[in-house]
Amino acid sequence: MEVRKTMTGKNNRTLQCGDEEMRELAQKTVILKKAVSAKHLAGSVIEQDFFTACAYLPDGFIDLLVLDPPYNLAKNYNGNHFKVRKTADYQVWFDEIITRLKPKLKATASVYICADWKTSAIISPVLDEHFIVRNRITWEREKGRGAAANWKNCSEDIWFCTMGRDFYFNVDAVKMRKQVLAPYKAENGQPKDWRESATGKYRLTHPSNLWTDMTVPFWSMPENTVHPTQKPEKLMAKLMMASSKVDDFVFDPFLGSGTSVVVAKKLKRRFAGIEMNKEYCCLALKRLEKAAENAAIQGYEDGVFWERNSGAAKRLNSVRRQKRLL
Numbered sequence: 001m002e003v004r005k006t007m008t009g010k011n012n013r014t015l016q017c018g019d020e021e022m023r024e025l026a027q028k029t030v031i032l033k034k035a036v037s038a039k040h041l042a043g044s045v046i047e048q049d050f051f052t053a054c055a056y057l058p059d060g061f062i063d064l065l066v067l068d069p070p071y072n073l074a075k076n077y078n079g080n081h082f083k084v085r086k087t088a089d090y091q092v093w094f095d096e097i098i099t100r101l102k103p104k105l106k107a108t109a110s111v112y113i114c115a116d117w118k119t120s121a122i123i124s125p126v127l128d129e130h131f132i133v134r135n136r137i138t139w140e141r142e143k144g145r146g147a148a149a150n151w152k153n154c155s156e157d158i159w160f161c162t163m164g165r166d167f168y169f170n171v172d173a174v175k176m177r178k179q180v181l182a183p184y185k186a187e188n189g190q191p192k193d194w195r196e197s198a199t200g201k202y203r204l205t206h207p208s209n210l211w212t213d214m215t216v217p218f219w220s221m222p223e224n225t226v227h228p229t230q231k232p233e234k235l236m237a238k239l240m241m242a243s244s245k246v247d248d249f250v251f252d253p254f255l256g257s258g259t260s261v262v263v264a265k266k267l268k269r270r271f272a273g274i275e276m277n278k279e280y281c282c283l284a285l286k287r288l289e290k291a292a293e294n295a296a297i298q299g300y301e302d303g304v305f306w307e308r309n310s311g312a313a314k315r316l317n318s319v320r321r322q323k324r325l326l
Contacts (some may be wrong), residue, residue, distance in 0.1 A: 013222045017282045025282040030054040038249060041083035042270040045261065045288075047281045048255050054100045055275045057274060062105045063168075063248035064269075066260045068114040068231065072122060075228065079275050087122055095126050101253065102130060108168065110243040111161040114231070120157040122199040126130060129311070131161035139235060141209035158239070175204040176213065177304040204304065213299065213308040222290075223298065225283050227257035244269055258284025266295040276286070281316040 017025060029047035038061035046053050071092045072081040085093065105111070113129060115123055120136070127133050137158040146152030180201040213231050217224040225234050236259050244250060246268045252260040255273030257280045264271035265288055275281050299306055 010221045014219050014226065014261055015222070015283060017279065017286060019319075020150070021281050022279065025285045026278055028277070028285050029281045034241070038270075041272045044272040045255065045258065045281050045284050046272065047276065047278060048274060049275050049276050050189060051081070051100070054104075054253065058146050058156065058289060059103045060106050061107050061249055062101075062251045064238065064240065064244040064250045065101065065109060065111045065250045066106060066250060067097075067101075067111065067254065068229075068252070068255045068256065068260075069094070070287065071229075072075055072115045072121040073116065073119075077228065078226070079278055080277055088121070090122050094123050097253070098126060098130050102163075104137050105250070107163055108166050108252050109163045109221050110169075111159075111163070112239050113158065113159040113161065113297040114244070115157045116151070117157065118157070122160070123159070127159055127161055131163065133159065133161050135160040135209050136211045137211060141214070142215055143216045144242065158235075160243075168243060168245065169243055170245075171206060174207045174238050175304060176207060177202050177302075177306050178205050180214045181309065202215070205303075207242070211235070211238075213305065215308055221298065223287075225257040225280075225287075227280060227283070230257055231259050232299075233263050233266075234260055234305070236260050237267065237297045237300055238271060238305065240264060250271050258281055258287050262264070262287045262291045266297060267292045302322075 024038050026047075028045070030044040031048055032046060032053045035055070035056050036058065038058050041058070041061070049128065061072075068078070072084055072087075073082070074084050075082050113123065113127065124133075129312040140154060141156050142154050144152070146154075161164060180203055215221070217230050217232060218230055224230070240263060242249060247270060249270045249272075250260065251271070252273040255261065255275035258273065258275075261271040261273045261284060273284070275284065278285070299308070
């Protein structure tokens, strides 16, 4: 299969696979032909149709399910064309996916489901039927030029669900470090709900269900691939750090170019994913190899998540520049 070409230039860091590299990586994908255990499944990139592969998955092995299926939009996934369906037809298709995945989840499992605004309305009643719906996260997907006769679509949803009332959620792992613009002090002269460091004044804030700190992967970022709907590693890191522990099993049945399994590897979770497109499987495997060498996640630094286009190094450089100007 020919790898699609992207823009070139010295600053273009988009990850691609050449023909020879594709042949080598393709030998490392997995095709399921019989039932497998969670132990044998861990670390796998399964190159297969979801409905075929799902039949061979073990029951009760998933701690965290990350579900990012094709939205109800016309989209070309490198030759695999997904067409818009009638609302009822998409609901039936989506319900069948959930029905097949539910036995694979642990009783304590958490589930995150991605959707755009139209698809979100379609899948909501299906989720209500199968899970306890905890929240709906909306994240800013600031990309594209928009439309001339409508509001620009620059947000997507992530539904947070659980199998039951017993589930894991670590709020301290996903607090965000925000710059303090009005650093009030208490009566004793001490900072009130904020701290000061070499990188400036900041406070750690509880995460909300509105995320404006995401940077959608683009051509100058090393995590960028040719996948048309790639999610940021930072986004996946938030989901995993909030709703899973080290060595938990993270599963993604619509893997794409592998962001979820790459982040799972960086965060020391067990993982597996299913993807029917060979090129995307190869990109996922290549990213996993790179993750073994570099576990950094853009936007996550010093044990906390930072606001968009910020971080410890950027803050420190900014403070130094300001001091030089004084």
